Amino acid sequence: MRVLVTDAEYEPLDLEAAVLAEGGHELVVAHCRTAAEVAQAARGADALLVQYAPVTEEVFAAAPSVRLVSRYGVGVDGVDLDAARRHGVWVANVPDYGVAEVALHAVAMLLALLRDLPGRDRAVREHRWHYAAGAPLHRPSTRVLGVVGLGRIGRLAAERAAPWFGACVGHDPALPDDAWPPSVERAGLEEVFARAYAVTLHLPLTARTQGLVGDALLARLPVGSHLVNTSRGGLVDLDAVLRALESGRLAGVALDVLPSEPPDWDHPLVGHPRALITPHAAWYSQESEAELRRKAARNVLEWARTGEPLHPVVRGRS
Known part of the structure; x- marks a missing residue:
């Protein structure tokens, strides 16, 4: 052949x-x-x-x-x-x-946002040495983790990250009850966004999920939340994410995938101080x-x- x-x-x-x-x-x-x-x-x-x-x-x-x-x-x-x-x-x-690699990358991004590692690193590089030089930090055990998509990668990410949080809620309409992880509370998509302090996405890109995370869902997040996407770039509306960052709805965002790759280098999100972006490397x-x-x-x-x-x-x- x-x-x-x-x-x-x-x-x-x-x-x-x-x-x-x-x-x-x-x-x-x-x-x-x-x-x-x-x-x-x-x-x-x-x-x-x-x-x-x-x-x-x-x-x-x-x-x-x-x-x-x-x-x-x-x-x-x-x-x-x-x-x-x-x-x-x-x-x-x-x-x-690359199941383990993507789950690890998602959790690493999530923890980096929770501890504001990018902000603290920038502060030191700017010769500012103070524990509070960056975004305010909160104890994850007082917050809720949201996982959208609980296939192989989403389940592993939830298993690794959930113990740090007070609770974990998830959404996956395709996953039957008998396969649902016991440590994750099942919830609707809007409820996940309304309750979660941090949301990590693990969904396929389909006609139904294209642009899923836009202004409407982001507006449901508690003020000062975090969003991680290591799944498919088309799930997220970058302009909506930028608006959520600027309004304070999002304290930080971590993206390994973008709707267009490589990105439009002039897009404000690419150089945003509260955006952590990696070059589609989670699988690697x-x-x-x-x-x-x-x-x-x-x-x-x-x-x-x-x-x-x-x-x-x-x-x-x-």
Whole structure:
């Protein structure tokens, strides 16, 4: 088979090549950013390995030889799933490569906000040496933690962070009661925002969750709250977050993901003194990167061997 890597930040692609070589498959590398570029490069390919490049109706129509799209990552919002179904194309992801890393990053961001580590660090760099040189601090045991999304990562983040807080409330309409973590009180989305001193997001990006955290939800937060997002950038309205920071509704925000990456460097939130921003790095460790790359390629290998990838999201035609 001919397997096209549409785009990838990982070089060299030796791990992917080694996995595919087990089945005698050819690996071809492109550097696509647009659907038109993917459509051009994908002609004659049997399967795609995709990081950020969009895979749309245009791609499937132009490259009917493509029968599988395997994404480097959990989210598949860059792939038109309805178009994939219409064309009978399998779509697969890697749902479990960086669970511990993302949960750790979310909790690290949360604790950094709670203790105002960025503010205290700036104070020292400005030659100000005083324990109160920064935002007022509160004891977390007097506050409530909110977790929105309680899949693998959200549950682990709640398990690690909740003991510091007086209570933990969560929202996840997809999680059945028998899988609900006992240390988390189940609540509606608006109730979580109304009660929580700190909210961490662990949701997929869908048509329903796009821009979910905007002015209306942020207005429900207690004054002086914190928001952490290590999930998907499109969940959060950055302009609404900026307004909440400026009004004092938010004391701080920590974002590892943004709606557009890299961001608009002129956006006021990027350099805001109470915004902690990392470059979509929550998933990353040397071990998780290797696991992600091998599993994305193994989706292709197993599909070629058995007719089904390891982690199907859309089931295609045999």
